[in-house]
Amino acid sequence: MAPAPRRDLLAKEHFAFVFGSAKTQQYTDPAARGPGSHTIRTLAWNPTGQLIATGSADRTLRIWNPERPSPKYSTELRGHSAGIEKVLFNPVRDAELASCSTDGTVRFWDVRSKTCVSRLDVGGEAFTLSWSADGSTMVVGKKDDTLIPISVQSPSSPNIIGNESNGAGRSSYSVSKPGASTYTALTPHPQPVQTNATTFSHHVASPTSPDLHLFATTGDGTVKIMSYPSFDILHTLNAHTSACMAISLAPTGKYLAIGGSDALISLWDTTDWICQRTLSSENGGGIRGVSWSFDGRFLCGACDEQGCGGNGLEIFHAETGESVYTVPTTGVNAGVPAVAWHPSRYWLAYSTTNDGPGSGGPGGLKIVGAGGKEQR
Structure with missing residues (x-):
């Protein structure tokens, strides 16, 4: 796949105009059979941004071409026997996807061949994944509060076919076909x-700096910063007054965003670990997911509680904390379970629930910006 073109950075003052004039594309999964039957819990773009994966409560795992919303251009990957909790592409291998489920398995897929290339039984309900920046390590979280590291070994180094700054201080990668990797639970x-x-830090392990940083949110309102692979706690952030449920490191590495059940997103400076500001949505409800734009300047949170989508999906400017735009979402009872920014464009993917009367229309995947020519 060719690397996605780099986009010019968008000024805060222009944001509302761009998103206000951008079309929203609807992607309807043929597996959806009625209200509440097909809630998309998780979204993930591949590194080039040319594919997006969705995982649903009814165990449907689907790969979409964002340029072609018709389901005939999508691919369903079958294998999980229960709801899919998290999907995530390998950061440096554009066709390698991981998924975890309450069926107790983590599966690895080659989305080109449409096959499951490996399955790991983790001995309990798996509900979250994070991948290290170089794709060599994964951590799986289970509902019994156990973290399981997975070693990902490829027969040869990935072949980087594009490596340029995305304008935010971080390189963007496009990677050729992966070979057969091996996956080992540690x-x-x-x-x-x-x-x-x-979530992992953006650091890539080296002989002089072998340890990574792993951030873990907890139910007591703290975030543990751990050294990987030892899992020794280096620092504890007293982030929220109630459970911390979502976490995302800005592409620039400058801020760590933490979403809490108190309906707040806190932004932490990664140089001194001081909370710079908190963001609050008018919709209220616990923050289940947080996503950054590719430039690290804008972010939004997901809330799957009823009513969270009633007033729209708010987008915030990180440096000022201002709410710069609200994406209209249909339905006073709708929730927004998942959000994901495109890795190199100002496109925002999100899912909505369709919980019957008052939900305002079909749920499923929507992408702001993919429905027409991008504006700047």
């Missing part, structure tokens, strides 16, 4: 508190 690490979500 020693589990039970956690002493409820552990909800994890």
Whole structure:
């Protein structure tokens, strides 16, 4: 796949105009059979932004071409026997997808051949994944608050076919076809508190700096910063007054965004670990997911509670904390379970629920910006 073109950075003052004039594309999954039957819980773009994966409560895993919303251009990947909780592409291998499910498995897929290339039984309900920046390590979170590392070994180094700055201080990669990788579950690490979500730092391990940083949100309102692979706690952030449920590191590495059940998103400066500001949506409801735009300047949160989508999906400017635009979402009872920014464009993917009367229309995947020519 050719790398997606780099986009000019968008000024805060122009944001409302761009999103206000952008079309929203609807993607209707043929597996949806009625209200509440097909809630998309998780979204993920591949590294080039030319594919997007969706995982649903009814165990449907689908790969979409964002340029072609018709389901005939999508691919269903079959294998999970229960709801899919998280999907995530390998950051440096554009056709390698991981998914986890309450069926107790983590599956790895080659989306080109449409096959499951590996399945790991993790011995419990898996509900979250995070992948290291170089794609060599994954951490799986289970509902019994156990973290399981997975080693991902490829027969040869990925062939990078594009490597340029995305304008935000971080390189963007496009990668050629992966070879047959091997996946090995390592020693589990039970956690002493409820552990909800994890993410890795952008650091890539090297002989001089072999350890990575792993961030884990907890049910007591803290975020643990751990050294990987030892899982030793380096620092604890007292982030929220109630459970921390979502976490995302800005592409620039400048801020760590933490979403809480208190309906707030807190932004932490990664140089001194001081909270710079908190963001609050008019919709209220616990923050289940947080996503950054490719330039690290805009972010939004997902809330799957009823009514969260009634007033729209708010987008915030990170440096000022201002709400710069609200994406209209249909339905006073609709929730927005998942959001995901495109890796190199100002396109925003999100899902909505369709919980029957008052939901305002069909749920499923929507992408702001994919329905027409991009404006600047």
